[in-house]
Amino acid sequence: EAxxxxxxxxxxxxxxxxxxxxxxxxxxxxxxxxxxxxxGLGLRQIYxxxxxxxxxxxxxxxxxxxxxxxxxxxxLILESPSPNQTSLYFCASSFLGSYGYxxxxxxxxxxV
Amino acid sequence: xxxxxxxxxxxxxxEEAFLTINCTYTATGYPSLFWYVQYPGEGxxxxxxxxxxxxxxxxxxxxxxxxxxTTSFHLEKGSVQVSDSAVYFCALSEKNSxxxxxxxxxxxxxxxx
Numbered sequence: 039e040a041x042x043x044x045x046x047x048x049x050x051x052x053x054x055x056x057x058x059x060x061x062x063x064x065x066x067x068x069x070x071x072x073x074x075x076x077x078g079l080g081l082r083q084i085y086x087x088x089x090x091x092x093x094x095x096x097x098x099x100x101x102x103x104x105x106x107x108x109x110x111x112x113x114l115i116l117e118s119p120s121p122n123q124t125s126l127y128f129c130a131s132s133f134l135g136s137y138g139y140x141x142x143x144x145x146x147x148x149x150v
Numbered sequence: 151x152x153x154x155x156x157x158x159x160x161x162x163x164x165e166e167a168f169l170t171i172n173c174t175y176t177a178t179g180y181p182s183l184f185w186y187v188q189y190p191g192e193g194x195x196x197x198x199x200x201x202x203x204x205x206x207x208x209x210x211x212x213x214x215x216x217x218x219x220t221t222s223f224h225l226e227k228g229s230v231q232v233s234d235s236a237v238y239f240c241a242l243s244e245k246n247s248x249x250x251x252x253x254x255x256x257x258x259x260x261x262x263x
Contacts, residue, residue, distance in 0.1 A: 069249055080255035081194075081239065088248050096250060128193060135249015136182040136201050141194040 040065045044129050044142035051119055051149055059114045059145050061129035069132040070112040071096070071139065072104065074125040081128070087112055119149040152177045152247060156240045156254035163230055163261050171225040171257045173214075173240035181242040183207075183216055183223040184251070188237045197225075197238070230261045 042063045051057055063070065071086040073096075083096030087106040101123055103115040112131075116123060126146050130139035157172040175181065185197040185207070198207030203218035212227045223240060240254040 071250060073251075073253075078255075081251075081253040083250050083252075086248055086250045094248060130194075130251070132249065135243045136245070138182075138184050138196045138199045138243075139251060140196070141186075143193045 040140070042129055042131050042140050042142040044127075044145050047143065047145060049145060049147050051147070053120055053149055054118050057116050057119060057147075059116075059127060059129075059147070061112045061114065061142060062110050063112075063131040063140070064110065065131060065133065065140065066109065067131035067133050067140075068109070069135045069139070070106065071130045072102070072112070072114050073128045073130065074098065075128065075144075076125050084114070084127075119147075121149050123147065124149050152181065152242060152244060152252045154240050154242055154252055154254040156238075156257055159237075159256070159258040161257060161259045163259070165232055165261055165263055166229045167261075169225070169227040169230045169234075169259070171238055171240075171259070173223045173225065173254060175221050175223065175240075175242050177221075177242055177244055179244050179246045181244040183214070184241045184243070185212070185214055185223070185225050186239040186241060186253075188239065188256070190236070194239065230259075232261045232263055235259055235261045 072084040085104040087093045129142040132139040182201045186194040187197045198209040200207040200216035206215045243249045
């Protein structure tokens with residue numbers, strides 16, 4: 039089944055403890071992105087990647103890192119999480135960006 | 151830069167009513183336009199898309215037409231069902247920005263029996 043898989047689905051962590059949210063797609067897509075969704079603010083892009091080893095900042099990149107060492111994986115790294123990074127995170131991928139993206143099921147992160 | 155503006159919700163309709171959710175956009179080039187739907191507790195699903203002016207996207211009874219002259223992509227459905235209750239997001243992507251998706255803030259739709 040074609041899909042984008044994020045893990046974990048839910049995560050509660052403490053301020054400053056490094057964490058990684060994994061994202062993997064099995065569709066051989068070139069494009070991948072990370073978004074966060076917050077009440078009243080909608081969906082905002084964190085980082086995106088157009089191909090292996092090619093990444094770029096989105097609208098809200100501060101406090102996040104990404105890497106794209108393989109086409110299928112695009113992990114989101116929070117080196118020192120803070121409470122304002124409590125949010126619902128979505129990973130998405132696309133064969134060609136103009137055709138639309140497939141989204142993962144989301145990761146609900148709480149930083150205390 | 152690119153941006154998407156969609157009507158604020160929540161929108162409450164009775165079953166079988168006609169639905170319109172307005173969406174307008176600003177883009178520097180020639181974007182592709184999308185409607186995504188998010189059901190409660192779930193991720194986003196692509197509802198329909200249009201990649202060039204005058205294209206009409208359609209799916210599950212929903213339609214939207216890419217209007218370049220009015221920079222709009224309004225979502226319509228002739229007869230909504232309770233199962234259509236969800237949050238609807240208008241979005242665009244463009245080659246100049248690496249095909250990253252720019253979303254509107256979403257419109258919550260509640261359909262009552």
